[in-house]
Amino acid sequence: MKKFTFGIPEAIVPSNFCRGLRYDETEVQYNADKVQFKTTARGCLLELPLEDGEEVFGFGLQLKGFNHKGHKLTLRANSDPVANTGDSHAPVPFFVTNRGYGMYFDTARYVEVCCGYGKNKSRPKVENNTIIATAEDLYRKCGLREQTVMSVEIPVAKGVDVYIFEGDSITDIVCQYNMFSGGGCDVPEWGLGVMYRCYARYTGDEVIAMAKYFREKDIPCDIIGLEPGWQSSSYSCSYVWDRERYPNHEEVVQYLRGHDFHINLWEHAFVNSTSPIYETLHDYSGDYEVWQGLIPDFATEEAQQIFADYHRQYLVENGIDGFKLDECDNSDFVHDWSFPNCTEFPSGMDGEQYHSLFGTLYMQTIMRALGDRQTLSEVRNAGALAASYPFVLYSDLYDHKDFIRGIVNAGFSGLLWTAEVRHAKSREDFLRRLQTNVFSVQCLINAWYCEKAPWLEFDCEAEVRELLQTRKTLVPMLKKAFEAYKKNGKPPIRALVMDYTQDAQTYGIDDEYLFCDSLLVAPMTAEERTRRVYLPEGDWCDYWTKEPVRNGWIEVETTKIPVFEKCEGK
Template sequence: MKMNRRQLGKSLAGTVAATLMGTTDDLKASVVPVLQHRVTASNGWEEVLPGIWKATLGQPEDITVISERLVPPKRDALKRMAQPKQPPIPPPTGTVTDRGTTVDLPLAAQEELYGFGLQFFSLKNRGKKRVMRVNADPHQDTGESHAPVPFYVTNHGYGILIDTARYATFYCGEARDKPEKTMAAVSSGDVATSTETLYSKVLEPSQSSRVLVEVPSASGVDVYLFAGPTMLEAVRRYNLFSGGGVVPPKWGLGFWYRVSGNLRQEAVTPLMKEFRARRIPCDVMGLEPGWQQHSYSCSFTWSQDRFPDPTTLIKEIKALDLHINLWEHAFTHPSSPLFPSLVKLSGDKGVWGGLVPDFGDPGTRQVFGDYHGKTFVDLGIDGFKLDECDNSDYTGCWSFPELSRFPSGADGEQMHSLFGLRYQAALWAQFKQRNRPTYSLVRSSGALAAPYPFVLYSDLYDHRQFVRALVNSGFSGLLWCPEVRDARSEEDLLRRLQTVVFSPLAMINGWYIANPPWKQMDRKKNNANDLARGWETLEAKCREIIGWRMQIVPYLQSAFERYAADGTPPFRALTLDWPDTPGLSGIDDAWMVGDRMLVAPLFADEAVRTLVLPPGDWHNFWTGARLVGGKELQILATETKIPVFVKTGSIMPLAPITNSVADPFSRQLSVKIYGDGSLPFELTENGAPLLSVHWKDGTVEVEANPVGGYSVADWSMAVS
């Protein structure tokens, strides 16, 4: 009799149950045996795409990350990459037990691991335990995150993806087998005399080790191997396997502002008109929960009291060259027009008195998505902020539990792992059907997310953790927004704002303050309209910083186009570009933007920061001053601008500062040349060239496609 994956899993569970169901006397007489058998990859590594291999251990589950994927790999781009002749590591082995499946993978001496999704607490992972559990409120370095990804890459130039929607646990090199031999003598030098000595003996990176992975409840698992030969090449291959990187619409790369959740319709347009009058650049305005009639859970209907005429509001906002983003979460209130259609398409547990849609079912995504398309997208809404689609059973226990069941066959654990991505897919489909771009926000994502036009955000708010998350995101095909809300000081506000303008999505989230933070940083006073004396001075500083974002939009466009074409993350850790430079392997507070810009933010609580520049010559982005790489810099807090450096030879395009990217003037670029101008600038759209800028014999040469409307108005040499 043949069994499918789900039937075999049930059979295995039944065997385990039968093994454990003995009489009390039986249990007293003997220890209950653990069902366990060793498994090896049935056919070793099997190449499934160029430079990508799969090994199967046991009988994998039906519901996994890859079985549920909705975007196909970019096969042509994968074919264009250098093709390795053989897998860089031997096939995995493992066991199937009553607990689930374990996977055993090699780890060489001095081999370091990076990745595992959106991580706030550390960059390097060797010697650590990583739990891929969806958790909106991670407060310790456990691996939990609202965007955990069971994928890691090593400095030996390959990546590993465990294809599971379970909360897999990775033991990154510290797990040891039991000793088998008796030692004749013990040296006194092996006695730990302090906790530091004791824990340093848990793992010696100079020794070879293993990565052990436990996948709970599963009777097997597929393991995917992504070859390099470098870390960056392995990450690129993973992103292309995911479907290639996203290219945001130009307006999505401008500046965003989310208004207070208590703001009424009559106050929204005047606030955004004030932005225009005071020359505060802005491209996207976001509405928070107050726009809905009922928001916890959601009605997905406009509040008749607070927003009585949304059609007029949308027209007014569009007339200001602004795009509109709506906050929501998926939990559906009984008053919602969607409720009757979703009753039989939802899980058996609710959240905040609402249904939990079964986004694992295509029919559910269609019903949910069609409503949004006809009700909001057709009205002119450009994107959504998908909140609380992660999991938080430690703070108020508001989310659905892991023991939930869904009509598609998923349990709560699997649904948490897939919920964020499937939710994104439901709404993204509506924009694709209408041939309209979107760039939206989401609070949970996962593996294979690179092509999705959604950027992660969080309700956590530590500046350093936000920066570390940004550095880590590039290992796993994720985008992260270190948003700005209020701040504890003027310096804190400015430093946070400087960070966010060099991130995938530049946003101030004023959801709990009535006025922009530069008017009053004290939350209570802000909401009481008790504005700070002389707030205009701080506003001017913020205006300047937001202007930087507008200037680098063409450069960001180019970086994202490359992300789509060849999988290169537009925001990434320095060690991805310089894996053989030891001084860069642990830097978690600086990152690359595109192929030539390095950002190293300052923090409000530090008097000085150090930075090791990568090898080669660099220039201060602001002054043009030349710097020699490979040396440690001391950057004082007295620096008013965020430290940004560009590779020598770079041609950097800078757009004029406009109120929005819709202004045609934003395409009349100026060009700054650092060093000898040997690194040209290229801007494409879907692979078609829009602008090419070269430096030759002391002259700037420009090729511009009229379709793009770009031109180079002037150029200058950076001071060397």
Template sequence: MTNINRRQLGKGLAGGLAAGLLGTGRSSAAPRPSQIDAAWTPVAPGVWKSTLGSPEAITPVKGRLVAPKLTALGSMQHADKPPLAVPVGSVSARGVSVELPLHTNEEIYGFGLQFFSVQQRGKKRVTRVNADPHMDTGDSHAPVPFYVTSHGYGVLIDTARYATFYCGETKPKPTQAAAAVNSGDVPTTTTELYSRNPADEASAKVLVDVPAAQGVDVYLFAGPTILEAVRRYNLFSGGGIAPPEWGLGFWYRTQSNATDKQVLALMKEFRERNIPCDVLGLEAGWQTHAYSCTYAWHKDRFPDPASFVRQAKALDLHVNLWEHAFIHPSSPVFTPMVDLAGDKGVWGGLVPDFEDPHARKVYGDYQGKALLDMGIDGFKLDECDNSDYTRGWSFPELSKFPSGADGEQMHSIFGLRYQSALWDQFEQRKRPTYCLVRSSGALAAPYPFVLYSDLYEHRQFVRALVNSGFSGLLWCPEVRDAKSDEDLIRRLQTVVFSPLAMINGWYIPNPPWKQLDRKKNNANELMPQWESLEAKCREIIGWRMMIVPYLRAAFAKYAEDGAPPFRALALDWPDQPEVAKIDDAWMVGDRMLVAPLFAGETSGRTLMLPPGTWHDFWTGTVMHGGTKVQIASSFEKIPVYVKAGSVMPLAAVTNSTADPHRRQLTVQVFGDGSLPFEMAGSLKLSWDQAAKKGSLMQSGSEAYTVASWSVKG
């Protein structure tokens, strides 16, 4: 099904089902009871809804722009009944509260993009939009009021408010006196004092506090496994995204104030030095004014934008433009948007009311005609989150918008609605895109946008990547600079095994491998032995080009059945406590496990390999799961493991995915080859263990060949 068809919300849905999925508009203001419970009502295969009180009109589900994939949902394992008791709620002047059951030893995951922890049991999560989270509180660029548990179900609280989730640590009030007891020794450490009490877990609940609202819809997603629950949520969102092949290549963003000649010279150098690159990103300096934005080309830096884009395309590059949504008074789109914006400004610019479809159309139409029709292939949507907490640049929560949204609701939906305004322009032109964005939210799986951040701690980047798959999000742990050669290599190794592989050189004129020191880089003082570091980086970027076919297959599965292409080990092994708690390793697709190393950690690392037999991706060495593996701090390779039996295609390393030589595959067979490789029906690679022979089957216009088959391990 095409993206355009998926976004036709009313077509093919029965009237009652459509009402259940899409909402019915503003609710009555009639008096409501203080205590509420409501039965689960089926709204899609394996999905139920419970309505408590009178929900608000502006919510993620009611404002959804992509239809659920009902056929795919229907093909999943049938769920006869809801896997969770009916939620209980209450309404007061404060808002609405919801109470949901939680079993002993039931672990909780999710809540969107989280930088500080993976397992959320016993914590308080605030789904507040914040560009600069510095503590483990739940707020982030893309908080999502959705969680899944180790018991194999998911819960979505359908609100655009900054909801607070108390994940099992709030206990009931004692009601009876007890006889005096001798409590024994008093705890003398905070570890003892704050450790979980098993007696308390039997009465634990998930409590949800939704401020201002007088009701809320609660959605329940069946498993029976945690991975199946996430799949069901993603299909309810509209299914995952399958990016264009060029989007899965390598990206490089150039210095913000670079001219067209400087940018093209750097890209020609990449081609001459065989450094792969598919996407060229321009930062803020391409515009006449950037904070706020004009969306008009800077004529001194880019005197002939159309010619520049043509020259970039002649180098097989796809141009991606930085922007944010705040509209400068000198922008051509300012006048038509002035009455379609909020009552507060940001950086002297308008804040579009993206909840209003007309505002999205006016804003998007300008970008489509001025930029897409010139050949621009994507955008980097910056600062659409919120930074009132540390830097104070965004619009306040008390802002008012013509659609009726207030500032709090707008922050929660702004990133997704902004994405939609531009994605719609690509869909009108039937052009695929793959973009970057700094804020997202609930039901985001079908949007072709990858999250990024101004934060830069390597372990946090990895943890965000691990967490993103719980909530239908994609995350890019981009490389900007590094403290050492090792730090640059470790970061680059991580990013090539992520949803979007990118170096962001927005504040340096030369690639980081030429000079790590930012001041010296800007002064064009290059390191004496930079070519050796460049060679190592070229090799690592080449790994990305090799695994593009495998990534395409993983994303195709995401689009088809909702299985996250990048995900925490807890999604595949929730019943293995030592594996499920891992926050610094992740699965890529269904058979590749990545466990990065970090600069300065000379003793290497340990990894609890999941059950089963594995192979070292680089050497083919057999590894036995269910045990801890000690990994040496090698400078050469990132630790990657492949399930035994896997058939893995590796593409030829080319300067871009436009080179037809990339379709010449080297196929590696790990073990007996019992796990064939398949890419959405267009390519299948199988291994006959008895005959020691491989076979290739393909359909469609893409013509692959196999240069060689090799058995490893």
């Protein structure tokens, strides 16, 4: 990798908050002179050429798009992306291409990227009057089959550090980016099992009853998650056990731990005036409120210490080893609850920068509270240089195809994503969703608004038991993949194009993925009776039947999730 500085970078950038940063400079073949830079009244602008046939991937957790060639993206933290516009729970200003390089722009601003647009030039007179009757074909017709330009506009800033990574495959490049950020995260084996998040209004007794159900029915469950009802105030948060629903919360924790459950608590970082840490955090918070609560500035040592010390003393040391960090992204399309970009923080950040760094700083704070205790927890926002944090992204959105695309895309950017299961339209919909979830980095059933286990209304308890038992058999494989992630940065789940970068068939496949090092997973939704699956070069067999399967495109019809195993050498 190599760093190139353009203009005068801002002082507040993600790398300054990355505690495990590893910059080992090497020479790169990419000619940085090809990058044109200038400052403008809007900030700064970089332009670089994209060759015909050069495909672009990455830019964080993109639920609506995959290959970004020819698209415009605005990389801003947002919980409600409605189209392929770049808005994301985890926008990351890092991209990779199929031409052997990737670039990371070290900025906390809302970057606007145009991935392959034509520049003004003198063109020959060529008529192009073919009439096309569908929007999809029309915009495909307008796609440029020539060298184009990627523009990267960074608002406010007058410069930026750009890091260039090179490798033979996209996986090689992403590994270097992940190691630059400190390597992949270290996770406990139990965190890779099954998590069940209970109904938000459950009492302590009802949580215990749910735990007994899992054990009595021999349904695997490793982690019980408690939603907002565990707190005396939740919007904003007190971080204090509710006395009515949990009058004996110590007994609930003791029962769960005594029956081999780990415990994960929901929260967000907006601090209610009834919280014991409200007064001490007041001077280390932003000048706006959210839900009448403080916004602690986790970029300050004081705010991190106050928040972490309280969590360690009153929660972690009393048996809690996981947290669900909600509402740390933003919401501009569906709701209007979050803080404005003009918010000022004691660290010197404005609201735009804090939105971009909020999730990362929040994860740091909770890791500080956990100390040497391992976890695999959840977060609603992450961003650049986040690979070393053992937190999995999730969403309030619920389109199954988008969730599958999230699994495929997360690995480009040092992120983890769970296609969690909540409700379903039908028995088949529930089982198809659970199949996908079982083959995710985290197996999470989020029943926060379901009074009973959501599969009971569909009378499919036996199928759920079988699927969750399958998940248990995958845990050793996942644990080994996470060990490699920590050691060399290789994501445990990857898009096909990451390993098979020279195979043009993979450039548009956003609904299949590589799971660990030996499996290829091709989920199906309830609407699909059959689906096409692409198996890259090599020898493959059906994971369920062990029968050999030819590579290339095949048609699959099954009630199981299509999974194929590499069988080289067999």
